[in-house]
Amino acid sequence: MGMLGAMQDWPLRIMQLMDHAEREHGDREIVAARADGTTIRTNWKNLAHDARRMAQALERLGLRPGDRVATLAMNHDRHLASWFGVVGMGGVLHTANPRLFRINGQVFDAEKPSHCILKGTTEEWLLNNNVGGSAWVHPVHIHFEEFRVLKRFVNGVEVPVPPLMSGRKDVMRLEAGQGALIKMQFRDFVGRYLIHCHNMNHEDAFMMVRWDIVPDQAGLLNCQQQMAAHRKELEARFRKEEVS
Numbered sequence: 001m002g003m004l005g006a007m008q009d010w011p012l013r014i015m016q017l018m019d020h021a022e023r024e025h026g027d028r029e030i031v032a033a034r035a036d037g038t039t040i041r042t043n044w045k046n047l048a049h050d051a052r053r054m055a056q057a058l059e060r061l062g063l064r065p066g067d068r069v070a071t072l073a074m075n076h077d078r079h080l081a082s083w084f085g086v087v088g089m090g091g092v093l094h095t096a097n098p099r100l101f102r103i104n105g106q107v108f109d110a111e112k113p114s115h116c117i118l119k120g121t122t123e124e125w126l127l128n129n130n131v132g133g134s135a136w137v138h139p140v141h142i143h144f145e146e147f148r149v150l151k152r153f154v155n156g157v158e159v160p161v162p163p164l165m166s167g168r169k170d171v172m173r174l175e176a177g178q179g180a181l182i183k184m185q186f187r188d189f190v191g192r193y194l195i196h197c198h199n200m201n202h203e204d205a206f207m208m209v210r211w212d213i214v215p216d217q218a219g220l221l222n223c224q225q226q227m228a229a230h231r232k233e234l235e236a237r238f239r240k241e242e243v244s
Contacts, residue, residue, distance in 0.1 A: 015051075015088040022048035032076035040077050047081055054085025065090025072096055075201060094204070101197075101207035108206035112230040113192070115211035116223035122185045129174035130156060139198040140172045144191075144213075145184050147172075153179035171198065190215045 010016065021028075026045035033039055058069065069086045071079065071093060079095075086093040100107045106114055117123065129138050130153070146168040149161050155177045165172075165180075172180050196208030214220050 013088075014084060018044075018048050018051060018084050018088065030077060030080075032080075034076055042077050047077065047084070050077075050081035051084035051088060054081055055089035058086065058089055058091065063089070063091055066092065068092045068094055070094045070096040095201060096204075101202060101205050103195075103207065103209045106209075106231075106234065108208050108210070109230065110210060112210070113212040113223055113227055114209045114230075116220055116227060117186050117211060117213045118217070118220050119186055119188075119190050119213050119215050122183065124150065124181055124183050126179060126181050127172055127174060128179040130177055130179055135176045136199070136202075137176065138174045138202070138207075140174060140195065141198045142170055142172075142184070142195045143193040144189065145186060145193075146170050147182040147184045149180050150183050151181040153181075186213050189213065190219075 021044040026048075027043050030042050030044065030047060031039065032042070063069065069082075069091050071082050071086075083093055104114070125147075127140050129136075147170070148168060149165045149172070152159050152161050152165070156179075172182065174180065190213045192210055192212050194208050194210060196203055199207075212223050214223050
């Protein structure tokens with residue numbers, strides 16, 4: 001079956017989606033919960049109105065297409081209106097979350113490694129979503145290298161690895177209470193890489209770790225020294241002391 005080129009005579013932009021929602025589903029209810037426990041009920045017609053007001057206010061403040069806007073709004077109706085409003089006027093929206101996540105007790109620092117690996121070696125990592133009372137599902141993405149799942153755990157108890165998880169992967173989906181032991185080989189390349197959660201709001205709050213692959217023992221020693229200095233700096237910062 002053939003198709004005509006340029007069948008869509010208008011660009012698919014964010015506000016086109018909002019216009020469609022307002023026109024076709026204007027009365028469809030949107031229910032949001034604010035941080036103080038308040039429940040807000042609105043609809044796509046009102047949300048479109050709020051988004052346009054946001055865009056107009058930003059333009060009056062002097063913002064232009066391509067400018068960045070940070071928001072502390074949580075995942076509720078105000079954040080949705082901000083998202084459509086900022087992006088709709090051509091801006092770039094960054095969700096600024098002051099509650100930075102920690103992995104292995106450390107916050108993310110793009111300039112400092114949290115793990116050092118010697119090229120040509122093999123490691124086993126334990127990915128664990130058994131900490132705390134959160135019900136979040138974390139799709140854990142490891143950059144650069146694929147892995148194989150050796151073991152799976154549910155609430156600390158080992159369970160069989162299903163066939164779907166037995167092949168080579170670079171993302172591991174961990175529901176609350178789940179863990180996985182994985183095996184990776186670091187064969188050909190060196191450099192800086194990341195492991196992070198693929199939930200967008202978790203990425204925005206830096207639920208990630210930088211890990212480095214180094215070419216030789218000298219590089220490994222230098223990487224480990226950077227890690228030690230970084231850990232010392234963090235500990236001193238928590239104690240509100242000067243770093244020597």
